Amino acid sequence: LGYMEPSYLIEQAVVAQNRARAKYSKFYVGCSLLAENNEIFLGCNIESAAYPSTMCAERVAIYSAIAQGTTNFKAIAIVSKLSAKPCGPCRQIIHEYLGDVPIYISNGQDNNYETHSIKDLLPYPFG
Numbered sequence: 001l002g003y004m005e006p007s008y009l010i011e012q013a014v015v016a017q018n019r020a021r022a023k024y025s026k027f028y029v030g031c032s033l034l035a036e037n038n039e040i041f042l043g044c045n046i047e048s049a050a051y052p053s054t055m056c057a058e059r060v061a062i063y064s065a066i067a068q069g070t071t072n073f074k075a076i077a078i079v080s081k082l083s084a085k086p087c088g089p090c091r092q093i094i095h096e097y098l099g100d101v102p103i104y105i106s107n108g109q110d111n112n113y114e115t116h117s118i119k120d121l122l123p124y125p126f127g
């Protein structure tokens with residue numbers, strides 16, 4: 001099924017990236033989260049003038065999906081210009097709420113992507 005392919009998930013993450021509200025850092029991040037039932041949840045980073053109130057794209061997607069009643073996931077895609085890996089707190093939340101799903105990371109601009117697992121991004125996790 002095409003919509004389950006990494007490239008489709010990355011495309012959806014780019015849709016979310018275009019919704020990012022990042023006027024302070026100008027670093028635009030998008031995330032798409034594939035649920036077990038093939039539903040896709042999107043997230044973008046949302047910054048605040050009170051800087052620490054900013055929320056990352058990954059956690060916007062994960063928290064939103066959970067709030068809407070979804071608990072089982074099978075993949076996540078993250079895009080940003082520099083193919084940035086998730087921050088520490090996002091790694092912890094991925095570990096706790098997604099588990100060992102493929103993590104596709106792309107710059108959203110060419111057809112390349114990296115595949116990671118939370119085991120390589122967050123070895124020896126807390127919990």
Ligand code: THU
Pocket residue numbers: 022025027028029044045046047054055056057058084085086087090
């Ligand atoms: N950001 C994310 O959305 N995800 C990450 O994993 C790292 C950082 C956002 C937060 C902030 O809006 C901007 O990128 C610069 O740090």
